Amino acid sequence: MILEKFKGVFPALYACYDDTGEISRERTMSLCNYLYEKGVKGLYVGGSSGECIYQNLEERKATLKYASEAVKGKLTLIAHVGAPSTRESKILARYAAELGYDGLSAIPPIYFKLPESSIYNYWTEIIDSTDLPFFIYNIPQTTGYSLSLDLFKKMLANKKVKGVKNSSMPVLDIERFKRAGGDDIIVFNGPDEQYVAGRLMGADGGIGGTYGVMPELFLKAEEFVTSGGFKNARAIQGDINDIIIALTSLNGSMYSVIKEILKLKGMNLGSVRAPLEGVSGEDLNKVKDIKELIDSTILKWKKVK
Template identity: 75%
Template structure:
């Protein structure tokens, strides 16, 4: 299969709640339209940014359903199906296939420290459950497991493995996975703080949790890379990093800050689910300054 459809800027989709903190169909659809109209290339649905580990099976299926019914066939959709048990992951994988998703992805198993044989079996059982291509998700800072080259090679023998979402901080990992994967293998840059360096060292695309707060900037960064304008690419990355640092500077989860920024843009998708903390008190006023940072950067780079 061609992997061209998996290239570009893929925001990690946020959980959308109503005022009671339940998954909201209408707000999920609204966020879909908002991001689609910005010109994104695809979405990564029900991953870390979607607060997936705090959702039960039916809630995750609901989010997958609402996004697919809104954007299926318009952009590339990747369903993250990693769950606490293999059984739940397989259920989600089969459901995503029914909904028409373009590919699956999953973090490695969490909580228990498992040998690589168990991690291999977990990913393989997910892949065997459907005919969809599969994207490995390497995020050692949250899962406690760093994908080894040996396991990567073993997994890549499965024809369904078409890529890896690499969220480890060393850009060397991106270069190594790309070198091992080859031209017809997609490597997604994970850390938003290194989008440009990740692209230059071998990443074909990006999936990120802050893209939704400033899709215009990441789309422009991608444009600079593609055109070879590396001076401007470096400048926009510095401004993006200033914004990311600000997003992480307040009390409360970064995702709650992003959701407050979106509210100022007219997109209300609620706050976050505990134990993630919402933005409160004086920090709510500081969100306005962060939005202004984003608006200033967009004005600077996006003509």
């Protein structure tokens, strides 16, 4: 079935820059291959973790291309194509289709507060621009719009709409969306802090911004959920949450902290795109402590069957 390839752990790919701040083909492909070797199901390319809102159209197309060159056919690839204008979103959607992506996704329109009719038209124009499956991206804490059940059901009337990446915090939303679409759709858990809860309430997998710095832990959490090991699933989620709290405790963007940790692991992805802030000063020393916490937690759970 077409939906099976969208079930599982999907890291949201980080933006990879060279030392001058330009999109790096080498570093993008290196990260994609690293995550492939870890055993993830697919990648979500060009979303929040990819700093898409701070990149121009050509930069976003470059990232889509490099990720495709690295792992197309080996991993399921979903392209996030949400952009400030419908026109740009459709350009990205068609380009992703040309590259052989497996699916598309988009946040609702940003900046202006628009009626649901405008949001419906925006998503529908993107969907109609290709033959690819489409996944709504609901992230109200950054877009200011919370996907209503009424609009979700209306979108599901379009057979190319195959689900939702739900990043709202209430787990109830996952249950409601899954109940509305049933086995005919995919619901991705968005908030990394509730991966296990989301899965138990009906999510078919997850897409997350911290997966890339600790894929082993989310893959292990998925293993516990799938096998019915709920005590271990709750426990590993608690350890994951300790790490996420640490990742967000420093000055600067969480993604800059993650990139510094990956650099210590031997993978230089560059820094973050301004106005996101990098890590500096004493916080650089704290990054080492967070890396050690991640490494020790991975080692701890590696031994648990």
